[in-house]
Structures are given as structure tokens and as C-alpha cells.
Amino acid sequence: MLISRSTAILILVSSLGACSESSTQRPAATSAKALPDTAAVRKAAREYRVHYNAPVSLDSTDFYYQPISVVPLDQTVRSRILSSSSYGSEYDETSSNIEGTCYNVLFFQKSTLQEHALLSHGRFVISEIDTYIKPDARWPYLFYTIIKADTNADGSQNEEDASALFTSDRSGQQLHQLTPDGTHLENRLILPKTNVLLVEVKPDVNQDREFTHADGTYWLRFDLRNLANPPQRQPAASLTKQLQQQMLDRQSRLAQ
Secondary structure, eight states, X not given: OOOOHHHHHHHHTSOOOOOOSSOOSOOOOOOOOSSOOHHHHHHHHHHEEEEEOOOEEOTTSSEEEEEEEEEESSTTSOOOEEEEEOOSOSSOOOEEEEESEEEEEEEEETTTOOEEESOSSSOSXXXXXXXXXXXXXXXXXXXXXXXXXXXXXXSSOSXXXXXXXXXXXTTSOSXXXXXXXXXXXXXXXXXXXXXXXXXXXXXXXXXXXXXXXXXXXXXXXXETTOTTSOOEEESOHHHHHHHHHHHHHXXXXXXX
């Protein structure tokens, strides 16, 4: 059954908790209350509504999904337009718009019409859904970019906060976090004709709650044959140290 208006409003204004659906990593810090007060719920009901975006069919699988968003009732307030796309793939790409702030995704089975939600709560923001269209149903994954909390404490969850790469199967089950908390998802690609997934993340090195050019990035290598295995950071620690020393030697000579 689809989410009721009252339930969706309560989800919307619930605390910005940072727990993962299936990750054992430490949650990101948040100062939000555990539950909203009654006045906040009434205020949210006056100002926002649930928006059901256009359903998207998952190529040759038995499932389709529907992004669920919150949008303002006051049309003078511009709602965010987020994307649902495929990128970094050797196959054709498609994209569609998600209006508002997406906080959950419904999955429907075409043959049985059974339905379920991707998330059991509405505390996260799903900023991108990547379906990686493949020529048949054997491709098992969906990927999501998810903002779990207001990590810079500016009052909203957006692209300036930490973001993580999640994956599920193509029925929207077995949701799993791939990249660590406290980092910003920068890029990812699948090497053609391999089982190698490469993901670039940016840590908050100076711990100023911002992700800037000064923080730098690093890459993680995943084995698509088993995404439950922990990733390997590349390059390895010993080579990273060697490259750092080479950089310092090079720049020090140029400064002379």
C-alpha cells in the first residue's frame, strides 16, 4: 500500500539520523532531535506534500521503481530537481528528472504487483539513482547516491554534505553501503569488460565540515563479483607514501 499523507509528513520532519540500512560503519554526527514535536508536524503538513514521480521500468527485469519526494505547497518556493541517470557505463544511457527532495523509492513487481519501499525511514536524501541499463537481467545492481545527514550543520541535506554510494539488487532489496561515512562521493566508473568498479571519494581531511579542493581525493576498487567484500584503496599505502615523497622532493627543487 502506498504511503499515506500523514505517515509521509511524519517521515519528512523526522530527525536527520545517520544510521545505515545495512552498514556497520559508524553513523555521521547529527544534532537533530529523535522525534519532531507536534507543532513541527502540523507546520510540515501546512507547507509540504508527498510527490510521486514517474515510474521507471528496469529494462528486462520484473520490477519498476517510483521515486518519492517532498515538495513545497507554496509554488513560489522552488523545489529541487534531482536526477535519475546512468553514467560511467559502456551501454546506452537514459535519464529522467526527480522533482523535489527524494527521500524514498518504491519498488513494484510487474507480475504480482507486490510493492515495498527501499528505505524503512525518511531520514536520508537520495540525490541520484543509477540503473546502469544492461542488455539483460543478469546485471544484478542498482546504485544510489545518498546523503545521510546534515554533516555541515547548515540546516539542510544537500550536495555540500557528506554522501555515500549505496547498492541494492534490481528488486530494491539487500541495500548496502559501499563508501565510508564522512566522505563525499565524487566519481565512479566500471572498467569495460571487467569486474572492477572504481569509486573516487573525498574525505574531510581538515575536519572543517566542508569538502573542498584542499582535501583531495582517493580511489577505492571494488570487485563486482562480490560487493560484500571490503574495497581496496588504490594505490596501496606504501606506494602512496612513495608518491607523496616524490611530490615533496619535486616541488622543493622547483622552489630553489
